[in-house]
Structures are given as C-alpha cells and as structure tokens.
Amino acid sequence: MASLCYCDILLVVLCFLCLLFWGTRPGIPWNWPLLGMLPSLLRKVRRIHDNCTNLLGQTGGTFLLKGPWFSNMDMLATADPANIHYIMSANFSNFPKGPRFLKIFDFLGDGIFNSDGDAWRNQRRFAQLQIGHHRFHRCLVKTSQDKVEKGLIPILEHVAKGGQVVDLQDVFQRFTFDTTCILVTGYDPCCLSSELPDVPFSKAMDEAEEAVFARHVVPQIIWKFQRWLGTGQEKKLSKACKTLDHVIAKYIAMKKDALSNGINLKEQEEGVDLLTSYLQEDEMMGGFKSNDKFLRDTILSFMIAGRDTTSSGLTWFVWLVSTHPDVEAKIREELKSVIPEEEESNKWRLFKAEEVGKLVYLHSALCESLRLYPPVPFQHKEPLQPDILPSGHPVHPKMKVMFSLYAMGRMKFIWGEDCLEFRPERWISDRGTIKHEPSYKFLSFNAGPRTCLGKEVAFTQMKTVAAAIIHNYHVQLVEGHIVHSESVQVAFIILTGRPRF
Template identity: 80%
Template structure:
C-alpha cells in the first residue's frame, strides 16, 4: 500500500477542489454564489482566463452581472458592458462615480497623478496636461521622435533579423520602441533600449512587475494583499522592489533636467519641439493649484510613462498579429499605402511621413477594429459616492465597485452584431467612404466622458508611423505553433510574446 506524505495530500486535495469547482462551480454557466465565500472561488479558478470568462458571463447575463464577494470583505462588483450604463457612469452622472479611495489604494503606485486623482486636483492636472500635449512644440517633438525611432531604431533591427532569418519577439520590440519614444517625449532622455543588442532595461521590467502586482490586488481581498505587503512576500514584495527602481530612475531624470535648465541648456524649440518635463518646469507658474515639486513630477512622469509605453505597444502587437493572419486586410492596407505616395515610389522600400498616413481611412479603421477586439486596457472600475440606480435597473452603493470589461464589450452581439468576433475593419467605414464615428460609451478604448484620453491622437500618430513602415516594407509571419493568448494584467499584452519571422518585400 502506498502512503501519501503531507505535500502529496495537499496537492491531491487541491486537485479535488479544482475538479469540484469545475463541475459544480457554476449555475447555467454563471458563477455560483457559495456560502461565506461568495463567488470568489470561481473568480480565482478562472483568473488565468479572466477576459474570456468575463465575455461569457456578461454575454449570458445580458450585459450586466453582480459578482458577490466573500461576506467578510467588501468585494461585491457589478460587471457591465451595457452602453447605457457606461454612458451614465462616465458622462451623464460623472460626479457620482469618481475613481474613489479604493482605486487610490489599489493603484497607489501612481501617487496623485492624473489617472489616480479626483476633484480639483484631477481637473487642474488635466487642464495643464491638455495645454501641453496640444501645443505645437510637443507635436513637433512627437513627429520627430517617432520618425527617428522608426528609422534609426526599429528598421535596423528588422533589417538584421530578416537578413539572418531570425525569429524575433515583435511585442518586445514594440515595448522597447514605445518605451524609448515615451521616455523622450516625457523627460527628454532616450534610454536607447531599442538597439540591436536588446539591452536589459530595469525601468521597463519594473513597470511590468508593478502592473502584474496591481492586477493581483483586484482579485484578492484587500486584507490579504495588505498582509502580504506588511510581511514583504509574494506580489507585494515584487511591487515594493519595482517602486524603488521606478522612483530611483525617475528621480535621476528630474535632477538632470533641473540641472540642465538651471545652467541654461535648452532644446532647439523651433526645430525639435520640447518634452513635457521641460514644459512643466519652465511653466510652473501657470499650474494653478498644483505644486511642481519632485513628488508631483514623479507622479506625472510615471502616469504618462505607463500610458504611453504600455497602451501603444499592446495595440501595435495585437494589430500586427491580426493583420498578418488576415491577408485580405493586409492587402487592402498595402494598396491604400501605395495610393498615398507617388506612383514611382509605390513598389520601393520607403518610410512614411505623419502627413502621408494621417488621413488613410482603411488603416485608421483597421486600428480601431483591432482596439475593439483587443483594448490595451481590458478593464476599469468605478465606485459610486451615493447609492444609485443604473439605466439597466441595477442598484449600486458606495461599498460596491462597478466593473467595465472593455475586452468583453467588443465581443457582445447586442452591441456589435452577430459578426462581433470577426476582425472586420469595414465596420468602421461609412457609405460615403469616411471613418464612421462610434460613440465612446460603445467603443471605450480611449475612455469616455470628461476622462477621455488626452493622448488619443499621440497614440494614432505613433501607431500609423510604425505599422505603415512594417506592412509596406516587410512580410510578417507568426512562427508555427506559437500560442497567442492574452496575459492577465492591467494591460492586455500577449502572454508569450509575438514570435515572428520577418522577410523583406523590396530588394
């Protein structure tokens, strides 16, 4: 007779519990509400497939579903993809649905930055950020930085791997590209991580680990992750170390910039534009209600870095994968690119200017369609200040989170039609051949209402510059057998990267 040790028994019990939940953990496909623990066991069971599970549950529930948490924790969440609810929360009754103190606790990494703050602090930051991002000097910096990084950073690596027949992780390249460009746009310094040596970048790695830890805070009771933080274990230990790295590097950038400005060293504004950190330091007298100290600058830089690096690189990764696996779409984009340039240059290697790709309808539509299916930020949540009733008839109260699944929203038949799972750029083109406007409470990739993303045009400018260069000049083929699936984090990256082979189209 075989005797089982302590660990073998624990493993066996774990397997039995897993099987039990798998077979009896649902009612008509919806999570079972267990005594004492609520729906938390099912949530943890499906955590690795949270995006697809959310799609299934919200689809079965008609667009809105109440997730009951354990009785001992304030974890009740109302999940919704109903556009009427989204519009009500994000616009019509915006004042009753701030980010709230719970959001601040979960995302304490972001400090008092624009994505974390509410009230006057948020309004003052947004006003000043809008002024700076919309200024021509920043636009000049954006255009030059993006085009230079494509030509001198991305292209040399693609040329090398295509010539050598190497496999490359495009997701990694895109992360490096957006990290370099965002870092320069925000701070004025280029970390040069997009180089043939593909150097290790502590700042970028720390951002990844911090985001994974923040996601972990969404699926476990607050008391658990706070205990982990106090003990210095698990995801909280990773988050603490990541914060130290981020604070150290950002602190160096701020010190360097203050030193440069104090010694009269400035960028050639007329030609190359100006980074945001320089603008903030030089115009701090215009920042009503804001104190431009190192803490404020640290929070601002980190907020912009996460927004610029993560969202754009995620969008680029999913877009190139979709296009490379949909040859008809790829052919239409190439044809549109050819029509945008002189005939003599159509069948030659070339890069595209921002002006050449800025008004391309099909390319823009394909990017929107990709973001519909794979939004860079796959979920977000709010919490009401006062009890309220949503248009769907569901009641919410201050101890309840309202959860939006942007990933699921793009896969709802009642919103996008029976073909909602298809990659179909044509759904974004009107009968007149122009880009069809979809309301932000239906297409939430750039948020909605007063918190609509300030960097929307920045993101489209960068993405179009990159994808035009790749699609016109190269053929991208995903490595056979490579498994493509979304990761589990606050940013929708590919779990295993995007492993491809790249071949040149022109010689």
C-alpha cells in the first residue's frame, strides 16, 4: 500500500514537471501557484523581446501575464493596433501614465514625460511652440551638420584608415548625446572626440536607465527595499542622480549668468537652444524661470528622449543596410540624384538640410528600420477606471497594460506575410512619396495626444548622419559577430568607399 502511495505521488510530480517544462503550448509561461508567471519571465528575460513576440503571435496579439499574488503585477501584453488606438487616442483620458509609471521613472521628476492632466498639457504646449520655432530649427540644422563634420567624420576617417573595428552604437550615442545636450542646454560636453572620453553625465544616464529597466522586471516591494538598503541597481541610481543633478545645475547657472550679462541669443543666426527659450519666455511658463527643479526635470527628460532613441535607430539602420547591399546601392543612387549637376557625384561631401529633405528612399529605409527595431521596444499604461479593450480583454486599475512595439513590427496580421523582411519599398506610395501609416500601427514616435514632439528632430539627425556615412564610406559587419535584439552593440569595420579629389 505504501509503495502504491509513493507511486501515486511520483506520478503527480512527473505530471507537474511535464506541465511545467512543456505546458500546453511552447512559449506560453507557466502560471505558478503564488508566484504567477514571474519565474518563467525571469528565466527568459535575456531574450525578452523575441519571447514576447512569440507569445503574442501564438495568442492572437494579446495575453494576460499573471504576477505574484502579493505584488499587483498582473500585466496585459498586447500588439493589437485596435487596443493601442483605443488606449492612446479613443479613450486617452482613462489611460494616463499612472502612479506606477511615476514611481518607476521617479528620477525624471515632474518633467513632461512624467506629467498628466493640466501640468502635462501646459508643458507640451510650450515645448511644441519652442521645438517648432524656426530659431530652434536653425539650431538643429547647424548643430547636426557641425557635429557630423567636426566630430563624427574625423572618427570614421581614423578607423577607416587604420582598418580598425568600431562599435558604432557607442559612436552614435556620443554623437546624439552631444547634439541633444547642445540643442537642450546650448553646451557641448564633447563626448564625441577622437579620445572617446568617459563623460560622467553620459555614464550617469546609462546607469539610471539600467536601474529603471530592472524596476520593470523586479517587484516594487523588492526594488524599494533595495533602495532603502542602498544596494544593487538602486545604489547605482542614487549615485547617478547626484551626478545628473550636479551637471544640470551647472548648465542652468551658466545659462542664467550668460543671459544676465546681456547675451541675446534671439538675434543669433545660428538659432536658440531650448533652455534659453525657457528662460527668456518666462511669462508663457507661469513663473518657471526661478524654478530650477522644473528646469532640471525638463532638461533631463529631453536628454533621455533625444540621446538613446536616435542612436539606437541609427545603429540598427546601419546594421540592416550593411547586411542588405541592394538597399545600400539604392540609397547611394538616390544621394547622387540630389547632388547638383555641376558637382561630381562621386566626390566626398556632406549633405545640406534641403538635400536630405528630398531623400524619399532613405527616409523609407529609416522607417523600415524603426518598424523592425523600435528604439523604445515597449510601453505601458494603467487604466483609471475598469474598461474593456477592443480585443475583449478586461482591464482594471493597478493592472499594467504593456504594448510591445517590437512584436508589432513582426505581426503578420499587421504588416503582412513579409513582416520579417527589411523592405523599405513598403513605405513608398505609387506616386513615389512617403506612405503614411497610422501611428497606432507604427508606434515608434508614439500615438495620439502624446505623439513625439521630436519626430522631425530625430529624422533630421538620422538622415544627416546616414547620408554622410553611406555616400562616403562602406560599412561591413565584423565576420562572425552575433547580433541580438536585446543589445544593439554591433562591431563594424569602416571602409573608405569613395574616391578623394
């Protein structure tokens, strides 16, 4: 009898293990008692984007991930454009950033990306006016062209002549860090130079972002306990915030001092940075001029938005083009087509803003790269009130709704059977113009009232850099180098591909 009981117990254990490791469908997380699906998610966190794509592909585009019972970590993952349109536009007021978002991104303070309601609307209105102003556009064009000519090109020339391997992700991050800092504060940290120096401001941003990513995965009670103890990623975040606060405070003080000494940047032909605009247009901001905390939060928010998104987009773009020689050839031909007839089309040159604005195929290739490798691969929201999404899934307050932009670019029901192909032509209309895709389908620049204010800034910088590299160089991926979607660190060899005259 005892042996029979042992056999029964063994059979139950074996059945449980079979369910645990195989489940009903491969790729579907096992829902553990008490722990929910967290162990399965942590086991797959290194390939989280590909695993999420596989999961959503098997479940019709939407799936409820159960968190531990004590954690309020239930999360509805979706790649359904109908759900995203509903959340981001149709019922926007019921899906603010929410208190959990504010806790995770608390180091950003009360800036535009953390704000909701009237505070967000006021900040967005003013930021939109300044970013859309011709003074800022002049600053954008000059900054981008100068940094390409005096910062990026010397580094590429150096590695090309020496036959060296270079991590372009690092180079592009330095480029966008410098340009974003100039556009936002008016000061150049000189991160992009031949010495490739360690810049404390940039390093602090890296460490802050790593801690924020950990907060998305680890239960709130755990990371808050780590913060209380001063250990782990929370210790790094605390140290990083001190560096960020110190550097930004220095920039604000320098700018106030410059303006008080009679420097009128409004009259400069080179344009005006955002910090200058915020300080000079104090009456439009309701007295924020003396509020250094607001300026700090605003500067940091714009720095985070401008640096990583553009550098990530450029890295994946160059990787895709380097592995698709047919696309590279078409971009080169298009670049030649905008060069004035009196110039030799094979001569080494940089491209002006009005020239890159005519490059339809280059623009479409950038869009296609952003579709497959969005710089921000996921977003999340929380409903204020119970609701039912168009997919039929109920949501309630304290439930996180996460949409995977990475998975959306790989869904056949969204982009067709060739969704995994890098095909820029899908973005070109029959008339030869850029084809508009709804923002809730192509979410790289957000959607609805929170559509990214810096979309044109990003495209201007990316096209300026891409045109300079593709026309003047040939980029090769290091043979045998493995690239993962979770990391955009890619090793390249830069070859001088154009004759010199």
